[in-house]
Amino acid sequence: MAAGTAARLEEIYGxxxxxxxxxGWWPAEGDFEMCVGAILTQSTAWVNxxxxxxxxxxxxxxxxxxMDTMPVEDLAMLVxxxxxxxxxxxxxKAFCRRLGERYGGDLPSLFHVKLPCLREELxxxxxxxxxxxxxxxxxxxxxxxxxxxxxxxxxxxxLGLTLPDADYDHLQRFFMANLPHDVPLFQEYHALIxxxxxxxxRPAPRCRRCPLRxxxxxxxxxxxx
DNA sequence: GGCCAGGACACCA
DNA sequence: TGGTGTCATGGC
Numbered sequence: 001m002a003a004g005t006a007a008r009l010e011e012i013y014g015x016x017x018x019x020x021x022x023x024g025w026w027p028a029e030g031d032f033e034m035c036v037g038a039i040l041t042q043s044t045a046w047v048n049x050x051x052x053x054x055x056x057x058x059x060x061x062x063x064x065x066x067m068d069t070m071p072v073e074d075l076a077m078l079v080x081x082x083x084x085x086x087x088x089x090x091x092x093k094a095f096c097r098r099l100g101e102r103y104g105g106d107l108p109s110l111f112h113v114k115l116p117c118l119r120e121e122l123x124x125x126x127x128x129x130x131x132x133x134x135x136x137x138x139x140x141x142x143x144x145x146x147x148x149x150x151x152x153x154x155x156x157x158x159l160g161l162t163l164p165d166a167d168y169d170h171l172q173r174f175f176m177a178n179l180p181h182d183v184p185l186f187q188e189y190h191a192l193i194x195x196x197x198x199x200x201x202r203p204a205p206r207c208r209r210c211p212l213r214x215x216x217x218x219x220x221x222x223x224x225x
Numbered sequence: 226g227g228c229c230a231g232g233a234c235a236c237c238a
Numbered sequence: 239t240g241g242t243g244t245c246a247t248g249g250c
Binding site: 046149194 | 233
C-alpha cells in the first residue's frame with residue numbers, strides 16, 4: 001500500500017463524510033430487494049429504480065421464487081419506470097433462475113459463497129457485469145470488495161489519482177490496494193462517491209461547493225471553480 | 226428538445 | 239481486444 005496514496009484516499013473519505021454525512025447504504029428493505037435494485041439501477045437514476053421497486057413490492061414480487069415464475073412480459077411492465085425494461089426483466093429472471101437452480105432460491109446460500117468465487121458466480125449470470133456483481137457482493141453478501149462506477153472514474157480521474165479511461169479492474173485494484181479491506185468502509189466510501197457525483201461532480205461540475213475542490217487537478221480548474 | 230442517469234451485452238473489424 | 243450500437247424511461 002503506497003502511504004501517500006492511502007493517505008489521500010483517507011483524506012478524501014473524511015471530507016466526503018464531513019460534507020455529506022453517513023449514507024448508510026444500500027437503500028433497500030431486504031437482501032433480495034438489494035439485488036433487484038442493483039440490476040434495475042444500471043445506467044438509471046435511482047428515483048426511477050425506486051418506482052420500479054415499488055411496483056414490484058405492490059405486486060408481491062420481491063421474492064426470488066415469485067419473480068422466477070412471473071412471465072417476463074409482465075415483469076417488464078412492472079419495471080418499466082427504470083428504463084431498458086425488457087432487458088432488465090430478462091436480467092432479473094436470469095438472476096432468479098440461477099438462484100433457484102443452484103441455491104434453491106435461498107439468497108443466504110448464495111451469499112455464503114466467499115470471494116472471489118462469489119464474484120465469479122455473479123459475473124456468470126447473464127446481465128450481471130462487474131459493478132452489479134460487486135454491489136451485490138459488498139452490500140448484499142457484506143464481503144469486502146470495492147465497487148467502481150462512472151462517478152468513481154470521473155471523480156478520481158479529475159483528482160488526477162487515476163487515468164480518466166482506466167478500466168474497471170484497474171480502478172478496483174487501485175482502491176483495494178490503498179484502503180483497508182473493511183466492509184463498512186467500502187460500503188460508505190462508494191456511497192459517498194455517488195453522493196458527490198449526483199450532487200456536484202457532473203459533466204458540468206458545480207465546483208464551488210465541492211469538498212474536494214482544492215484537490216481537483218482538472219475539472220475545477222477548467223471551469224474556474 | 227436535448228442531455229443525462231449508481232451498465233451490460235452483441236457485434237464487428 | 240477495443241470501439242460502437244442498442245436497450246428506454248423520466249427529470250431537468
